[in-house]
Each structure stands twice: as C-alpha cells, then as structure tokens.
Amino acid sequence: MTGSHVQTVLERIYATEAPELADVEAVLRITDGDELGRLFDFANEVRRWFVGDGVLLRRIVEFSNVCRNTCQYCGLNRGNDRLQRYRLTKEEILAAVGNIRAAGIKTVVLQSGEEDDLDADWLREIVEEIKSSRDAAVTLCVGERRREEYRLWKEAGADRYLLKIETSDPGLYGQLHAGMSFENRRRCLRDLAELGYQTGSGDLVGLKGQTLRHLAGDVQFFKQGNFDMISISPFIPHPQTPLAEEPAGDLLMTLKMTALARIVSRDAHIPATTALGSLHGRDERPKVLAAGANVIMPNFTPASYRRHYEIYPNKRCVNEDARACPACLEQMVGAMGRWVDYARGDSLKRSLKCEVGSLK
Numbered sequence: 001m002t003g004s005h006v007q008t009v010l011e012r013i014y015a016t017e018a019p020e021l022a023d024v025e026a027v028l029r030i031t032d033g034d035e036l037g038r039l040f041d042f043a044n045e046v047r048r049w050f051v052g053d054g055v056l057l058r059r060i061v062e063f064s065n066v067c068r069n070t071c072q073y074c075g076l077n078r079g080n081d082r083l084q085r086y087r088l089t090k091e092e093i094l095a096a097v098g099n100i101r102a103a104g105i106k107t108v109v110l111q112s113g114e115e116d117d118l119d120a121d122w123l124r125e126i127v128e129e130i131k132s133s134r135d136a137a138v139t140l141c142v143g144e145r146r147r148e149e150y151r152l153w154k155e156a157g158a159d160r161y162l163l164k165i166e167t168s169d170p171g172l173y174g175q176l177h178a179g180m181s182f183e184n185r186r187r188c189l190r191d192l193a194e195l196g197y198q199t200g201s202g203d204l205v206g207l208k209g210q211t212l213r214h215l216a217g218d219v220q221f222f223k224q225g226n227f228d229m230i231s232i233s234p235f236i237p238h239p240q241t242p243l244a245e246e247p248a249g250d251l252l253m254t255l256k257m258t259a260l261a262r263i264v265s266r267d268a269h270i271p272a273t274t275a276l277g278s279l280h281g282r283d284e285r286p287k288v289l290a291a292g293a294n295v296i297m298p299n300f301t302p303a304s305y306r307r308h309y310e311i312y313p314n315k316r317c318v319n320e321d322a323r324a325c326p327a328c329l330e331q332m333v334g335a336m337g338r339w340v341d342y343a344r345g346d347s348l349k350r351s352l353k354c355e356v357g358s359l360k
C-alpha cells in the first residue's frame, strides 16, 4: 500500500460499523516503516481524542492459580503438575486490596484460574467487603460461570468482568480448548453485558494455527461487541504446555492489533498487558502505549504467591516490591509525555449496554 492508500483504508475502518476483513488484513500485512508510522499515529490520535493522555492503573490480585481447564497455551492448565497450586484466604485478599487502596489506586482486579470449587458466596462476601469499606471499583476475572453466579456478584457490587475470547474463530478455539465450548464463552459475554457489567474481552496474538484472517475476525468481533475493555497479548510459550515448542507471538503484530482495536473501539480501555512487559525479556509496554493503549495492570498479588501464577514464563516484576511500582510506572509514562491516572477509570461508553447480544 502507498501512504495515502493506508490513510484511506484506516479512515474506512474507523468510520464503518462493519470493518471489511480485507481492509483489516491489508493493515495487518503492513511492514513498511512509514506505513506503520501512519497506522500508529492514527491509533494514537484516536486514543488521545477519546480517552486522553492519562494512563490508568488497574491493580491485579491473582487470588488462585487452580484451574479446571486445559487451554493449550496456559501454564495454569490442569495438566501442569509441576505447578504449586494456591488459593489466598479471604483475609489475604482483603489485605492485598487494602494495600492497593493505601497506594491511592481505586480499581482492583480479582483474577484466578477457572476453579470448579470456587464458592460463589465466598467471592460475593469479598466483593461486598471491598465495596462497603474500600471505595474501589472491582473487576472480576474468574472465567466461565453460570449466569446466577454473575448476577450474585453483580448485586454484591462488582463493576466489571474480563473474559477474553482468545480467538473469535470457532474452529481455532476448538483446537486450543479441549472440552470447552465457544458458544458457552459467547453466552457468558452476553450474560455479563446484560447484567450490566462493564465487560472486557480480548485475544492472543501468535497462537498455533492462527492466520491473518483469524486476527481480522477478532477485530470485527471487538467492533461488534462494543466492549468496554479490550486486552491483546502476545502468545508466550510455557514449557509445561503442549505449545512449549511454538514460537512466541510477534511484537509488531501485537502492536498492529492494538492499534486496530483502538481504531474500531475508539473509547474502550486497552491495557499494555503484562505479557508485553515480558516478551523477549524486554519491557515493550511503551510501544503499546504509543499504539493506542491507555491502561497498565501492575501486579499486587502477595510476593510469596506471585511466581506461582505462571500463565507464561519469565513474567515481569515477579520479584519486585509492588510498592515500587508507581514510581517506576510514572517514570515510564512521564517519559512519553503522558501521566499516570489514579482514577477508577470507569467505562467511557455513553451507555453501559454492550451489544454482544447482537453477535451472530
């Protein structure tokens, strides 16, 4: 593509309610430096216009690494018998959340593997406790659950829910998720949106068998879903998984997907994921922030457990003192002429109605 052609295609993708797969694929094929510059500048401009220069902090507490699933790319899969499993107590979770609030951060993500034994009432009590005494927005990320459980936690005060689709292609999804149902995942996303959660989804870039057409389909999925949050991470192979020998996802492709997610979603919150702080041993998050992202999600799991939440190896900041995070992040973000935003960072969609229900 020539520079002006790139601009035309980007404007077309931005303006339409239904981006053409061919247009998105053409953008994903870009390798020329000037054309990439146009793509990232375009996405950055959309980001600046719709969400501003602040970079929101979401603090994560990974409260359990127990999981019933066998996702082929994930080190927490139940077949990994080398992993030491843990689950924090209610008191440990609330203490971690207290530390987050003491650091001036008003949003907390409670994340775990998909546990068979997760007691819905136990989690409800934790959500209620946080909401009653700690004035924080609560995001849950505990996988596919029954609608009644989602409702219970919403009524307890949970604000948001993250459930990545990982890939929007049913065939590829089936290859990577033995025993799981693509339709059930979409049902969960519909339920969450209908119950009033600020809903997040996202994908993995570089999965075995993934094509540009699949990734273009993911961009369409993000547009149709009208998600409040979109998370895009590179695949990083874990030695205790069936994909151990596969190459890691490509940084440039992840940046292009982030830029396209920004262009189609406009005002969604998009993180520079922790995986991008860990790819090839470098911290690539500044590049993602410059390609349309506006959120960073540092880890606040107690240090003694953090290394056991190993979705992928060599995770960033596993050994660091979490209290050092704000200064480190402020330096990184400040060097880009932006600033760390300690607000709750609620959805910027005018209506919280998510249109996942309209997905075909």
Ligand code: SF4
Binding pocket: 067, 068, 069, 070, 071, 074, 075, 076, 077, 078, 112, 113, 114, 143, 311
């Ligand atoms: S991706 Fe989630 S559901 Fe799948 S194995 Fe890992 S923790 Fe479990």
